[in-house]
Amino acid sequence: MTNSTWQTLSTLAQTPPDLNTLFKSDSTRGERLTASACDIYMDFSKQAIDDKILAELLQLADNFDLSNKINDLLTGKKVNDTENRPALHTALRTPKGETLIVDGVDVNAQVHDSLERAKHIVNRIREKVWRGYSGKAISDVVNIGVGGSDLGPLMASVALDEWASGEWSTDEWADTDIRVHFVSNMDGTQLDTLLKTLNPQTTLFIISSKSFGTSDTLANAKTALAWLLSTHNHKPTILHRHFIGISTRPDKMTDWGIHVDNQLLLWEWVGGRFSMWSAIGLAIAIKIGMHNFYELLAGANQMDRHFATAEFGKNLPVLLGLIGVWNATFLGINAHTVLPYDGRLKFFPNYLTQLEMESNGKSVKRDGQKVGYATCPILWGDIGSNAQHAFYQLLHQGTQRVSCDFITPIRRYDSGQVHDKYLENQHKLSLANCLAQSQVLAFGNEALPDELRNNNDNFRHFKQYRGNQPSTTLLLTALSPKTLGALIALYEHKVFVMSVIWDINPFDQWGVEVGKVMANQVYDTLYHDEMVGVFDSSTNTLLNKIKGK
Known part of the structure; x- marks a missing residue:
């Protein structure tokens, strides 16, 4: 790498700034190194950067032509060059009526046609119109998929569970008692356990597979079919009443037996790990209703617009991506953990492991040459309060540096339940833990009160906290379909920013x-x-x- 800015950053990384020193020398740091958009407030003041480093990182983005690369992504250029196609997941959440022509085709029209088909299916299921082979209404929906066909829908369905009983919409039922389940494991454990609890007369399976050839998914689907046929042996009826297929391959869905009315189509330009916005998100829509699913899309689209238009110094995905490059490539921090302080986001770290490591876990550049620097760090995470009793020991006193993202909503529990004041207090306790942990990770012993820092007992050597562990805190105004959509899109675009700087293709695997x-x-x-x-x-x-x- 001959880029002079890259060389400057490499030199600066040899003597990185200390967080205690940075805060002591600048009382305004905690206010200045922040940005906000889409009801998300980002505090990156606890990252090991100063104004010089930040300026060089922003210059690095310019050197790698990031602005034009963002435009290429959003307008349908073939940014997935190894597979010679665009990566148009942002088109999946563009409002109806906008036009995006790619290779002579109005992509927006295709997307909204697909959403209308999905809406028809969703409403039939939620309104109890869809019936199983015995004439009883569907009570349980099982999404069979793996990777992007499982992680995103599972994460969002769990995160937005309380929106299953959403506000009334004129064209759909607001409330549902439909139970939505997810099966991905190849060995059959999930499916075997689940089938023992389900009624075959009222269970509907969604087979989600971009290629409709994934062995994990089809193995589970064949077992589900055999289970249904053991109770009703008329196969055409079972396939018509109890299976939906989602794929780019209608021929394979038809050959398997999926009725044409129950087929939802994808496009090759939808990457698996970016596909939850498409028909792959059918299980989410069944869970929360199409009105709330559209809100999820709207939040993501809002972040897309921010990414496309905001100046880089206040652009959330750009800043998050550049900081990730600084930590992984220049500081050599090869581990990153995501810590949501909200139980509804318990599957968000799992979702990001695929999004980030499958996208940027590469060692070959776009020109086919070997990468000569560190790219994607190892990523993991858990609900913050659980992680405190699991792996925070390593974060506070281990031998290696780990970068962290703390995520939490500011507001929660305002539904008027009798016990809400107790739940509100639990949320305040969670917020306090979130802020306290980031403080101790950043400043170590210096963050502690005098009675703890000036410990003179025989075990004082074991009670030292080194600090200087970099972190970013993301505060959501509240968790909702819209803010979740924005949060997910924020991380999608972070991944793209990092890939541009690393000169790798994040869209193949x-x-x-x-x-x-x-x-x-x-x-x-x-x-x-x-x-x-x-x-x-x-x-x-x-x-x-x-x-x-």
Whole structure:
């Protein structure tokens, strides 16, 4: 990398600023290093950057032509160059009536046609019009998918559970008692456990697979079909009344047996991990209703517009992405944890593990040359209050640096329930823990009251907190479909910003594909006695062990 700004940042990273020193020398830091948009307030003052570093990072964005790259993403240029197609997940949440022509096709019209088909299905299910083979209304919906067809819908459905009983809308039922479940595991454990609790007469399965060829998903689908056929042996009826398919491949859905009326289509330009805004989000819409699903889309679109128009110094995704590059590439911090202080966001870290590591876990640049610097850090996380009793020990006193994102809503519990004042107090306790943890991580012993810092007992050496662990705090005004949409889009665009600086393609996943090919070869060798691959001595030994030889 010959970029002079890159070299300057590399030099600055050799003697990175200390957070205690930064705050002591600037009483306005906590107010200045902030930005807000879409009901999200971002405080990045506890990141190990000063004004010089921030200026150089913003210059780095200009050097890599980030503004034009953002425009390319949003207008349908073929930013996924290894697969020669655009990455148009932002088009999935563009308001109806806007026009986006890509290769002579009005993408917006396609998207809203698909949403109308999904809306028809959603309303039929929520209004109890959709009936199973015995004539009883559907009570349970099972989403069968994996990766992007599972993580996003699962995360959003759990986060927005309380919106299942939303406000009245003139064209749909606001309330529902439909239970929505998710199955992804290949080994059948989830499905086996779930089927024992379901009534086959009132259960509907959604098979979500972009290719409609994913072995994990189809294995679960075949088991679900066999379960239904064990109670009603007329296969055409079972397939028509109890299965919906979502895929780019209508031919494969039809061959499997999905009725054409129950097929929802995707497009190749929808990446799996960016697909929850499309028909893949059907389970979310069934859970919260189309009105609230449109609110989710609107929040994401609001963040898209902010990303496209805000100056970089106040642009949330740009700042979050540049700070991520500073930490991972220049400071060598190879671990990042996401810590939501709200139980509704318990699956948000899981969702981000795929979004970030499958997108940017790359070691080859767009020109095919090997990357010569660190890219995506290892990402994990948990609900903050649970994590405090699990891995915060490492954050506070471990041997390596970890960057952190704290996420929490400011307001919660205002529904007027008798016990709300107690719940409000619990939320205040959660907020206090969130702010306290980021403070101790940043300042270590210096953040502690005198009676704790000036500890003279025999164990004082074990009670030292080094601090200088960088973190960003994201405050949502409140968690809602709209703010959740904005939050997810914020992280999607963060990933893109980092990919531009790293000069990698975040929209392919060749590392995922190779394992699938090898698994098929191993399967055939195990169960069909076909030596279809050449395996190492360890794998051969394990194969023989499993086969009883």
